[in-house]
Each structure stands twice: as structure tokens, then as C-alpha cells.
Amino acid sequence: MRWSGQGVDVESDAALPPLAKLSSVVRSVTTPEFAGVTFHEILAKSALNRVPGGDSALPFGWTINPYRGCSHACVYCFARSTHEYLDLDGGDDFDRQIVVKVNVAEVLSRELRRPSWQNAPVALGTNTDPYQRAEGRYRLMPGIIAALADSGTPFSILTKGTLLRRDLPLLAEAAQHVPVDIAMSIAVYDDELQQSLEPGTPTTAARLATVRAARDLGLDVSVFMMPVLPYLTDGVDHLRTALAAVRDSGATSVMYSALHLKPGVKEWFFAWLGRERPDVVERYADLYARGTYAPTGYRKWLAARLRPLLAEYGLERGRADPATGSTRSRVHDALGDRAEGVAGRALLSAELPGGSRTAHPRLF
DSSP, X not given: OOOTXXXXXXXXXXXXXXXXXXXXXXXXXEOGGGTTOEXXXXXXXXXXXXXXXXXXTEEXXXXXXXXXXXXXXXXXXXXXXXXXXXXOOTTHHHHHEEEEETTHHHHHHHHHTSTTOOOOOEEESSSSOTTXXXXXXXXXXXXXXXXXXXXXXXXXXXXXXXXXXXXXXXXXXXXXXXXXXXXXXXXXXXXXXXXXXXXXXXXXXXXXXXXXXXXXXXXXXXXXXXXXXXXXXXXXXXXXXXXXXXXXHTOSEEEEEEOBOOTTHHHHHHHHHXXXXXXXXXXXXXXXXXXXXXXXXXXXXXXXXXXXXXXXXXXXXXXXXXXTSSBOOGGGTSTXXXXXXXXXXXXXXXXXXXXXXXXXXXXX
16 A cells, blocks of 8 residues: 555554554555565654673764664574564564654754764664665665764664665765775575575675675775574585685675574574474574573684684684674774865765755655
């Protein structure tokens, strides 16, 4: 159904019952183009999220999540449990009930103008993907990028989405003014397995091509080879295929970690294993019997396997931000050494709230 006649400042009676409790819900949208997916447009009250840090030098970090839920539908996604805060489930609802913060760029711009804001690095893509398919219609990221760069705020983006390519010129311009760190998440280098585990994502080849396109514009790009899946993607042949492809893409570094399975995610992942790979269900049950993370012994084994392979393929291991889990901003390694670019600002200016393209985005 099309909802083109409705205004964004009118609350919809079509919201799901759990979401109807939120006064910020504007409307709910379905369309054949996104079969089986419902978009719940809300007016966000805040854009910046403060998260606890992982070490004494970085006591906290900052994130922005323009969407909640993700149509990428990755079986292993650690963020599934966050949908339960909305009284939605972390399974099908997470994949199909997508919350869209249609005014996020405007709210962010106001927050960045506060005297208390100290231009701390901000991470995008730490919860759900900012370049999932709906971003092609809602177009929230250009305004976010412009607001961050205009305020002098460094930022990082972690994504599986090849929609990133649309914004590469804007990101290249932003990088003339603030540090910009990009990471492409590419975990699986077997096409059949990748489509089974990540049915809503672009192919591995398309993501590698996006890395190359970003590098061609002079942007640094890390590849997140996360998660490495025990007994599925930790074999030497798969890892060699992966690292050769990453090297050929021109990526500046690689990050990896073993699969971890939070409550809720664990049940969803094991259901997939039972359908697709029953041969390894017992081994997984053994490996994750004691908690969320793979045992220390497995993680040490994986590191020992990957260390010489990274050296063989001439790849540097990147560093993650302990607070956000995204790629670590270079600002953390040289605090205060922020770029003072003098390049033009035509693209950034066009995307700033109040510019010609910043009316509330609408799907239809």
C-alpha cells in the first residue's frame, strides 16, 4: 500500500501495537518493492547515543543509529535482542519491522551545536546497518555525514551495504575536513553460504568492489572479517580465499573475531544450523555451552591460524574501538590531530539540514 498522501507530522493508526506506545511514531509503510517488510517512521528525540567504553583512556564512545532492525537479515547478527526493547522479537521482526528515524539529521545537527559537545569520534553501523536497502529511499546518511563534518566531528562507518558507493564523493569531501574511517563487513567468501547466512545483503564480490571504489577516492577502508564461524569459515582454504580477495580490493587493514552468540541470537542461529548444517549442531552446542563467546582456547587457535596468513598476504590487522566495536578512529591514536581541510564544501553544504535536500525523507 502507498502512503504518499500522509504528512510526517501526523501519527499513524497503522503502527504495530507495540510501537503504538511510542508517541513519536508517524506512520507505518508497506510496499511491494520491499515485500514482507514494514517501515515504521518515527520522529527521534535524540540522535547521539553514549555507550560505555572499554578502557580507562576511552571511558565512553558515541554512536548514531538511523535505523532499528535490519533487512540484511544476517542470521548471526548480535543486535537482534535490541528489538525486544520495542516488544518485538529478535527473529523475523528484527528482519521485517524496521524503525526509521526520519528526522535524525536535523536532530543531530542541533545536538552537535551544543556548547557541551567536544567533537568526540562518532561511530555509525554499530547496531544496525545505516546502508541497508531502505537507505536508498530514505536517504538519511548524507545529512548525517554533512552535519558531522560541518561540526568538525570525526566519524566512522561500518556497513555491509554497497549503497555506500552513492555517498563516496560526499565522504571524500568530508575527509578533507575531519578524519573519516570506513569499514566494510565481509565475513563469508563462499557465495552459497553467504546468501544463506545473510540473505538480504549484497554479494561478497559487490562489497569488495565497493572497498576498491572507496580506495580509488583515497579513503582508508578496513575489512571486518567478522564473525569467523567455527567449522564453517575457519578452514585454511576459506581463509586464504578471503585474505587474497581482501588484499586485491586494496583494503588498508583487516579485523577478525570469532562468532559470539548472545541470548536470543543464539537460538535464532541454532535454528538456522538445524535447517542448513545439522552436521555441526553438536559441535556448536559443545563450543558455546558455557556462554556467549567461543572459548579462549578456540580464539587463541584462530589467532594462531590467521597471524601467519595475514603476514603472507601483506595485510595489517586493524584495531577496533573498545566502546563501540567499530573501527577505531585515528583520532584515538592522535588526539587533537584533526584534519583542518580547506577543500570545497559544495556537497556537504547541499546536505546540511535546511539545505535543498533535507525535507523529511519519505519512502513514497
